[in-house]
Amino acid sequence: MDFDPKRDYPLGTQRPDLVSTPNGMPLMDVTLDSLRAGRIDGQEIRATPETLLLQSQIARAAGREPLAASLERAAELAAVPDDLLLAVYTALRPRRATAAELEDWATQLESHGADRTAGFVREAAGVYAERGLLADA
């Protein structure tokens, strides 16, 4: 794939060939005619992990490392079900989860391929332990 993060932004107008829906429908085919013909599924209109990784590369090339890291986490989380997403968020709130519970959530994230985000949760667990932000076991 020929991709230059400094040249190919915005993807939607510069490189629509690189963008598709999670079902594999090319961006250019997301049209009113396709919609009328019932060819687009409402649940599938969102960015794919691949697209989010391209956006992460674009952010990094523009010198925005923390944004790039966040978009990498977003790419991982794109494949994580809504309920797990919200459960992990709740567990990360102050004094909601024990160290073991956070470890369990991290493992579940890994099972969805979200390795970086799992590391992020483990890092939080370490800090929470030192700052009294874990739930009482």
Added chain:
Amino acid sequence: MRSRRFVSREKRDLHRETLVSPLPELGLVAADGPLDPTPELVIDEGIVVRMDGRPAADFDVIDRFVVAHGLDLEVAAGAMALDDAELARMLVDIGVPRAELVRLARGLTPAKLARVIGLLDPVELMLALKKLRARRAPSNQAHVTNLKESPALLAADAAEAGRRGFAEIETTVGVARYAPLNAIALLVGSQTGRPGVMTQCAVEERRNLELAIRGLVTYAETLSVYGTEPVFVDGDDTPWSKAFLGAAYASRGVKVRFTSGTGSEALMGYAQGLSMLYLEARCLAAVRAAGSQGVQNGSISCVALVLSVPGGTRAILGENVLAAWLDLEVASGNDAIASHSEIRKTAKLMGQFLPGTDFVTSGYSVMPRRDNTFGGGNFDADDLDEWLTVQRDWQVDAGIEPVSEEEVLRVRERAAHAVQAVFQELGLPPVSNGEVAAATTGYDSSEMPDRDRAADVEAADELLARGVSGLDVALALDRRGFAEIAEAVLSMQRQRVSADYLQTSSVIDAKGLVHSAVNDPNVYSGPGTGYRLEGERWELLQSLPNVVDPAELLGNDSEGEAVVVEHEEAAKGDDPTEVVVAVGPAFADAIRKTINELNHRDVLESICAGIRDGGAVPRVVRVRRVADVAFIAHDGARISGSGIALGIQSKGTAVIHRADLEPLDNLELFGMSPLYTLESYRAMGRNAAGYALGHRVGPVPTELDNFARAKLIVRTTLLHARETQAVQPGAAAVELELAAVPVA
């Protein structure tokens, strides 16, 4: 004993507010607090061992997050070694590019950032902000809410906001279950006003994510952060939970902006004795570290608290600059009510308005503030013409466009009809034609017909259960003949797929092109560079609906029957009871009314009647060589048998003159022409007669209206221009006679 002036001032709106002296223990100090730490960063073998007065073991959750994810240690050594004053000078030095400053900021600790910003005065802060803004062009965000959660009114207001050029529109709910209905009304309305407007519905995170997953909203700015650990924890979050949530939103295609702002820590009781600006520096360091593309800051809901302490307005501008320095998109507040005083809140606004920020307000209330359920409405529907006029005055683009009443009514009605159709297609409780009509022309929600709110919330729950999405909204619009709105709604769904608007400071234009700090960055480097309001955009922003063509303001008076007849050149009179009435070159000819709309015939008759009342004889002449009232009167006096003349310009300004006085001296000057009635002119005539006959004369009582000039100066200028155009240099005065009714 009381001064009545002090008592009068105490009744002004400003005095509803409390001003306090600094109390650092409670965090009631804007900047440079006595307990703010000295900037410090000690790195040992790649590990931060001390920062801003704390050893690593004592780092709180914010310090740890900033160290782990924000601070760039490679930059830090050099950046922290720079002198505070040198960094401050670099911020305002147009020779130092934004990119270099952004690079240095990556290695600065919160205390260092706050210390440097604290060295800048307000004008320096504005220059720094102009230079550091992430996106090339400024824009603005609108609030759209109403007390009845009327979908037709939400759609109409969103359409007007879109049409007026707001790049983002934010709504919220009074009743949480309304969220999907309000989000749909906002989506349909916004895309009717202008394709590409981004929308959000500020609700609890789970509901918000659900709306995002359905494609009903495109951005969120509800992710609040705080500058001390106890307040962060009281807000039921940590930097890790917020950063996770930010990534979660992005994973669902939502543009994410965090929210922070000075004053929140003091308000929530745990400022730890630290200044507002320093705590905001900690917030912003955490926001950047969390990977947010931007921030809503500028005190936001705590603005009135910050304005209670000395330097509050400066600190708020300072925190906007700090966010921009950290390379964050800035939605710069000005949404919550900052002051009861129109003067004070406008003065505060200028800090963001003049340099321009990514979003000059983080919510301009498009509807009257009583319908603003954010507690916002610092500037609202009634203030729009003032906002537009101030943009025009300064030649500054603060993100709102003038639109004609006709066009506003058109888009409002179209949007209300569109949301009516969508509600019907989606099986939601009907929107009546009465609602459409009231939403199109009404002032606020008090004019909206009441809806069955129980039915609305039930339908909203059921809508979510059915999994209705943005695509269903587009289909419904298409089926009912709103193809162009359907296309715009679908285009927003395409934007979710390409996710370009997740980059820093993104807005979407009407053609669907994303403009962000990546492809449309601010490159200001001094005069003549960067975003400047010029060309077509300047033409648009100066063409307010109430602007008139000066060439047409006066109309054409000179048509119709002649009012006066000119005779031979006027000779020196020899009747000692004679008073000359000397009129200007255009009087009763090219101009036929005074600025107070008195017919010149009536004015002349009144003056002459007054002269006769006083026992003297009027003689009317036209002075042709000059338009200045002093010379008109003096020329008249020199040919008057008594040496007395009353000179009058076409606009109605008059002078009583005497031949032996210097031209610019006079006996009486009547400069308040907008206030004069025919009776006033008759009194002037009487006085002139009195001077001619050597009687004791008390001056004609005059009134003063200091606003007359502001109101009428354009008409005065145009009238005087017409008078000067009638001047015939060197021409002698001529005798004049009223055409139909002879004067003498």
